[in-house]
Amino acid sequence: MPAEAFITGVADTPVGKLPEHNCLSMQALAARDAIANAGLAPSDIDGVLAGFSFTQPHLMLASVFCEYMGLTPAFTTAVQSGGATACTAVMLAAALVESGQCRHVLVVTGDNRLTGLPPGGAVAMLAQVGHAEFEQPYGISVPAAYALVAQRYMRDYKVSPEDLAAIAVNQRRFAAQHPHAHMRKPITVDDVMRSRPICEPLKLLDCCLVSDGAAAVVVSAREAADPSRHRIAILGTGQGHTHEHISAAPSLTHFGCEMSAQQAFARAGTIPSEIDVAEIYDSFTITLAVELESMGFFKKGEAGPAAAAGELSLTGSLPCNTHGGLLSYGHSGAAGGMFHVVEAVHQLRGQAGPRQVEGAELAFVHGDGGILSTHCSLVLGQA
Amino acid sequence: MSKPVPVPTTDTAHYWQACDGEELLYQRCGDCGHVQFYPRRSCVSCHGANMTWLPSARRGVIHSFTIVHRPPTPSFDDDAPYVVALIDLDEGYRMMMNVVGDDRASSAIGRRVRVVFEERAPGRKVPQAMLEAAP
Numbered sequence: 263m264p265a266e267a268f269i270t271g272v273a274d275t276p277v278g279k280l281p282e283h284n285c286l287s288m289q290a291l292a293a294r295d296a297i298a299n300a301g302l303a304p305s306d307i308d309g310v311l312a313g314f315s316f317t318q319p320h321l322m323l324a325s326v327f328c329e330y331m332g333l334t335p336a337f338t339t340a341v342q343s344g345g346a347t348a349c350t351a352v353m354l355a356a357a358l359v360e361s362g363q364c365r366h367v368l369v370v371t372g373d374n375r376l377t378g379l380p381p382g383g384a385v386a387m388l389a390q391v392g393h394a395e396f397e398q399p400y401g402i403s404v405p406a407a408y409a410l411v412a413q414r415y416m417r418d419y420k421v422s423p424e425d426l427a428a429i430a431v432n433q434r435r436f437a438a439q440h441p442h443a444h445m446r447k448p449i450t451v452d453d454v455m456r457s458r459p460i461c462e463p464l465k466l467l468d469c470c471l472v473s474d475g476a477a478a479v480v481v482s483a484r485e486a487a488d489p490s491r492h493r494i495a496i497l498g499t500g501q502g503h504t505h506e507h508i509s510a511a512p513s514l515t516h517f518g519c520e521m522s523a524q525q526a527f528a529r530a531g532t533i534p535s536e537i538d539v540a541e542i543y544d545s546f547t548i549t550l551a552v553e554l555e556s557m558g559f560f561k562k563g564e565a566g567p568a569a570a571a572g573e574l575s576l577t578g579s580l581p582c583n584t585h586g587g588l589l590s591y592g593h594s595g596a597a598g599g600m601f602h603v604v605e606a607v608h609q610l611r612g613q614a615g616p617r618q619v620e621g622a623e624l625a626f627v628h629g630d631g632g633i634l635s636t637h638c639s640l641v642l643g644q645a
Numbered sequence: 646m647s648k649p650v651p652v653p654t655t656d657t658a659h660y661w662q663a664c665d666g667e668e669l670l671y672q673r674c675g676d677c678g679h680v681q682f683y684p685r686r687s688c689v690s691c692h693g694a695n696m697t698w699l700p701s702a703r704r705g706v707i708h709s710f711t712i713v714h715r716p717p718t719p720s721f722d723d724d725a726p727y728v729v730a731l732i733d734l735d736e737g738y739r740m741m742m743n744v745v746g747d748d749r750a751s752s753a754i755g756r757r758v759r760v761v762f763e764e765r766a767p768g769r770k771v772p773q774a775m776l777e778a779a780p
């Protein structure tokens with residue numbers, strides 16, 4: 263089935279410390295640039311999907327954003343799926359243009375959670391994803407919840423901390439080649455192993471960053487997308503949901519990313535081995551290992567050793583998180599997952615510079631919200 | 646700033662009341678027999694609304710655990726490093742608890758635990774886990 267929804271524009275702001283910005287100013291910057299990148303004017307946008315914000319939270323963030331930017335779309339709403347927000351909003355945007363409800367949907371995400379919150383503020387706010395009665399009284403945090411997954415995974419599949427560290431090393435190598443990346447200084451497995459313990463077995467360099475930043479994309483209908491521009495087809499989408507709280511997860515080793523990826527691959531009519539480049543949610547090293555294996559890219563327990571062997575590098579079998587991911591490029595709330603989408607489009611357009619995967623035809627993008635709780639997968643390709 | 650104190654809902658008031666008497670309750674579906682935790686109004690398996698309460702023998706095994714060095718909020722700073730664990734109770738349900746006690750650093754997947762109660766606030770006890778003697 264030919265694709266009916268296309269990513270026609272992408273943009274991201276710098277990431278890191280942006281004290282001169284606030285949540286909405288960054289989002290508007292990314293939105294303006296994404297619209298221009300699509301060759302459109304703001305008045306062409308008839309759908310707007312926004313994410314969520316920690317620094318300027320609002321019951322109606324999409325309406326607030328539209329007002330701030332001066333947009334009066336025919337359809338708008340906010341999407342809140344944690345780290346799966348960006349992919350979920352792109353999936354929803356595709357549905358809006360496929361169904362004929364909209365012609366051009368702007369999806370905008372961004373937050374200044376590094377400079378817009380007191381020190382440690384993002385970690386404290388994120389801990390609220392824990393159950394108020396049955397998890398938070400025990401001092402649970404997002405890193406602690408992922409550490410529970412990591413401990414069980416390492417035991418069941420005989421994976422070492424060094425194997426997981428190799429994932430962080432691979433991504434830092436990519437980030438060093440991205441002029442916008444938050445962390446660009448190369449690291450070694452020893453650096454990861456010697457970084458301070460956060461929640462055993464996870465150490466500081468197993469954990470994602472806290473960054474300011476924003477990103478936006480424009481999703482257009484087939485008849486509305488200018489065929490003379492390099493539009494990227496949304497070939498397949500999928501979701502998977504098993505739980506929200508880690509104490510209620512049916513398993514610590516099998517998650518909704520299996521279903522999510524299978525659905526996206528099936529709808530796109532492709533399989534993991536056909537994917538040229540993958541941009542997959544990597545809130546922690548364990549996150550990426552579990553996802554890569556659940557999705558069929560590697561066998562159980564083999565993602566870390568594969569990273570150590572260079573399989574996730576530019577010359578490996580699956581170049582992965584070529585911008586550096588949440589671990590090294592940056593993590594700005596809902597925009598964290600959108601950076602993966604933007605990088606996939608850069609790769610498919612051949613615009614990734616020194617990080618370019620030669621001849622990239624098919625990209626896989628994945629977002630994970632909560633504690634491997636809610637998943638959304640996208641298969642993107644040439645139109 | 647003090648550690649979070651559970652605030653019961655209409656689903657969980659009976660459970661927390663039992664905790665204050667140092668009894669641990671769990672739910673079993675009167676229609677299909679499914680055992681579940683945390684307490685809810687209806688069964689997650691058959692979706693019936695016939696949940697019954699049963700007392701737990703308060704014994705279980707560590708399914709996974711982590712030693713937390715970086716607490717999410719300052720209220721846990723004095724406890725760090727502390728152990729957060731997922732405990733599989735013998736009756737077939739899973740709970741998050743801290744492993745407490747001087748030997749908590751010996752926590753390991755598969756180690757057996759018993760449930761004790763910590764008075765978090767006046768009239769509000771929360772279940773916690775202590776390691777059983779190593780086999």
Ligand SMILES: [Zn+2]
Nearest residue numbers: 674677688691
């Ligand atoms: Zn039932």
